[in-house]
Amino acid sequence: MRVATYLKLSVAVAVATIGLKAGAWWLTGSVGLLSDALESLVNLAGASFALLMVTLAARPPDDDHPYGHHKAEYFSSGFEGVLILVAALAILVSAAERWLNPQPLEQLGLGLGLSLVATVLNGVLAWAMLRKAREVRSMALEGDARHLFTDVWTSVGVVLGLVAVQLSGWLWLDPLIAAAVALNILREAVGLVRRSVDGLMDHALEPEVQASIEDALAEFKHETIRFDHISTRRAGTRRFVDLHMHMPADWSLRRAAALRTSVEQALMAAVPGLRATIQLLPSDVEAHFDDPRDPL
Ligand SMILES: [Zn+2]
Structure with a gap:
């Protein structure tokens, strides 16, 4: 099966899981x-986010989008993050209500049965997806599989907690479990929103990636060769760097272009998937961009 097929399967299983677990809630009344x-x-x-990443975002650049479609994922992650945030807050409110007015749980056996079916389904899928992700080195698939595994453990925790409620009669344990799960969901939602904001704001590359860029450039530094105005940004899985290469004014264009090619190759070798835009300038000329860092 292809990666996209796994991801479609994962969307279908997520829908089924929501149905089964909602049924379990309906039967038992457990928050x-x-x-x-x-x-x-x-x-x-x-899952839908990952599916978007491997389909839409991976589409080659076209005339209307010459830099590619890598930012497509941020729309969905931002929107989904906000939706999930609202869901987590709603759970916290119902958990607080339930804490104040404890309710007995009904048909717990059947409810937990439904939840376990969903959990086994998710566990099997997560295992298959992780195996495939390692085989084809797909980050999108691996992220989705890892997430699914955490969800399996959360569900196991919820089921064990509710069994404890049944055995002990401590009804307050139910809203406590709900609040713990809600806080975890809140954490993930904040992560999704932050990821999308970082992307839309053209966040700089990670410090360690910037260091590899500096190291690659250092190989070419010379009395007569200077690099400046280095700026980096990320767009989805794409990474970009823009920089100036200053060289003696009397160099031929052929010689300058040859050096630029070597620098580009060194940068791409140091940071896979990096796209470098190198502006060639004479040593004593600076291009003005109203950049506050501009020394001239
Ligand atoms: Zn410059």
């Missing part, structure tokens, strides 16, 4: 199970 059902929304978001 813990409700929060677990809503956590599956995160899976649905994650």
